[in-house]
Amino acid sequence: MAKIMNKKDYKGKITSIKNVALNTYEMKISSDLDNAMCGQFISILCPNKTLRRPFSIADFDKENKILTVLFKLRGEGTQYLKSLKENDTIQFMAPLGNTFKLENKNCLLVGAGIGIAPMLFLKKEMNKKGIKNYLISGFKEENEIIYGSDENVVGGSVLDNLEDLIKQKNIEVIYSCAPTIVLQKIAQLAQKLSIKSYIAMERVMACSIGVCRGCVIKIKKNNEIIYKSVCQDGPVFEGCEVVWD
């Protein structure tokens, strides 16, 4: 038998899967993966679909090699994940993409909906390193809240009082994962206030490892506009470098 090697493909065992909010699940996976950083994602094979599904890493327990992802039911891919039970096996590629750059400054973390996932991981890492941070998350309804933030905005938009919050807390860097339109507004607000922003982007992906060029976004680089892939060059970009169409 030929030696078959895929250095980033893992078979994991689900150690727990639970409903944490409306249509929202937390899944913990045990595998041989021994390293994952905040901002990175995993790409799960869904046998009923052509393409793998990318999920931000919401936590990684290095000692026990347990990975946490959060997912919201959207389509057939997430329906498959929801159908899984404890001890079931899943196949995924990890760790993929770049990471959030941790700055020892006054940090504001902004999550919206399921975008809270990588923010929770980031908050934990910042707390470990003693970086001052404040996580604010927005949800449409009370029953959709995924807990773990310092403040939840329900109903309205997480953007509503953001500028005041930034000034009041002397924020120097913003980190966010949210729907594209929210990220755009955060990046623009950060630019207006002359502070740095790091945003985790989302795009439909095919290969998830940077070869197919299917998930590219426009990036400003030395007065030129180039395409960068969300899966490999990202998912984290500096807000000021993204070109919003």
Place this chain on the structure above:
Amino acid sequence: MGLENLKTTLINPKTNNSLTLKTPIIGASGTYGYVDEYENFIDLNCLGAISTKGITLEKRPGNSGDRIFEVQNGMINRIGLENVGIHAFLEEKLPKLIEKKIDFLLNIAGSTTEDYEKLALLANEYNIKAIEVNVSCPNVKQGCLEFGLNPNALFELTKKIRKNYDGFLIVKLSPNTQDIKALATAAEQGGADCISAINTLRGLGIKVDYIANKFIKKSVQGGLSGSCIKPVALYMVNQIKQAVKIPVIAMGGIAKFEDLLEFMAVGADAFQIGTANFINPSICTNLAAQLSNFMDKNNFKDFNELKGAIQND
């Protein structure tokens, strides 16, 4: 490695121009980048070859907007031939491929005859063993597919490329035609050593949502690939094999071992794997191992013997 029984040689019977492959399984263009990126995932030396991303004379940024749309058992892409251009390829990518001894096909695309001629000349100059001529990309506005759908234009183009290139010349055909036999014949008569088929089918994916009393539409028009196109590919390969004597590299929806046998039954001499790489980056090596094991178990001493047996039974 245990894959020795898979070694195969594609031969143009007219000229004896040939290409020897470690295994008949090749990674399709556009799914392996410029090849070296896959190093983190698989042992590239287990592959027969890899077809590079389509390379044009000048670099191309590719299309803006959504480029990928998933459909039932397949996907639609409109990447738009994003690539670094031939000069950057030769300077930055080629040395790595040579150093790592990775077998590859240089996939080339152009918008004019001159583009293809220049690309072929450079490939010759750099002693590139095999080129795959893309005359079938549905995602670029100019050229490319225009050559691929007109037998006369394809004959003329192939002839000109042949004149500039001594290595193994593969022409990759589009299924978006009424007469694949005429195109295959044109390529063969123009001097192609081999046909690869099929490229993607034209397709459109659309999603319609009804939100707040309004229909929100999102669509992507481009090339359809994946297991949903396999019956079309089987039909096309079968047609091509009836029309030409040169070998045929089959592709279109290959994702499992049984698919290899099915394509061999219609005459495939080698295979390319495309979309299935996205599902499983080790699919090519997995398929090679399965094929090799099947041959061992059933006493087929080499790939040619297996091919003959399937076609003659």
